[in-house]
Amino acid sequence: MSTFTLGLGILGGVVLAGVVGWNAWTTRKLTPRQAEAPTPRDDAHADTGPVEPSFDGPLGDDSVPPLPQPERKPGLDALIDAIAPIAVDTLVSGEAALAALPATRRAGSKPFAIEGHDERTQHWETPQAGRRYNAFQAGVQLANRMGALNEIEYSEFVVKAQAFADAIGGSPEFPEMLEEVARARELDQFAGGHDAQLGFTLRARSAAWSPGYVQQNAAKLGFIAGAIPGRMVLPASQQGQPPLLVLSFDTQAALAEDPTQAAIRDITLSLDVPQVHRGEQPFLRMREAAVALATSMDGVLTDDAGQLIRDEGLDVIGADLEQLYDTLEARDLAAGSPQARRLFS
CATH class of the missing domain: 3.30.1400.10 (ZipA, C-terminal FtsZ-binding domain)
Known part of the structure; x- marks a missing residue:
């Protein structure tokens, strides 16, 4: 075999390897990020099989948590x-x-x-x-x-x-x-002049996300599944209160036959300000959740128009909200109160 022929063979192999590598890289880039598989527990903590349901707690009735009570609906109020x-x-x-x-x-x-x-x-x-x-x-x-x-x-x-x-x-x-x-x-x-519903959009920098990947990362921050597909909520500290935050993504992706192949390129974090008590620090929780998700999921934080939201912008929003809280309280319509929740609904 001549040197020229050998060179062509080597060159062809390099090109072929490059094409295969490029295809693999492209496929990996286009494949939505997947949730990590749960770490299996050791034998000492492994499930031992089905457990027969019982109405008695292991330590008697005192160890059984009380059943949740339905929230009492607020009564009529001459203010509203x-x-x-x-x-x-x-x-x-x-x-x-x-x-x-x-x-x-x-x-x-x-x-x-x-x-x-x-x-x-x-x-x-x-x-x-x-x-x-x-x-x-x-x-x-x-x-x-x-x-x-x-x-x-x-x-x-x-x-x-x-x-x-x-x-x-x-x-x-x-x-x-x-x-x-x-x-x-x-x-x-x-x-109308004091209603505020905030929304942040988190967009993927490169690879899209699968629904499981979004849910797994959000769950680490305390979000739980909502009643609607593609919706997760961060519960309030008191049962029966509206959620602090809502995380939502494409409903069709959430309902896909093969969720691992469903590609999500952006998710939304939202806060209904008058519905959540000021003491819950909902905006601080929203800001922390947005930053944490952006870091863990390789995303960028933007507004509805696609403009990047920087720390300075978040500081301004936080200061404006404090003034809004003060105004609502001065009108006896404090955020999260029964009156405010009814009026802003």
């Missing part, structure tokens, strides 16, 4: 509701009140509610069977993120409240419509 007292001549049973409630709990786009004054506890509550009530009140929310209460919605509120009062033999006293509608517009104007 138009309220009509309903007087009754005799005690009304909870059963009779429940039977008289309207089929829907809304007047247009506004929540509508009826409460009874319990004879025994002297507290206002949603009517319940087995109770007796010596007074009632009907209310409709003045404003929410759908806008201010208008004349048509107020009229629907009056019709529903009057029908309930007639059914239980009560006499309602309605506030003046124009005054309540004007109050609703003022409250809506305030809410």
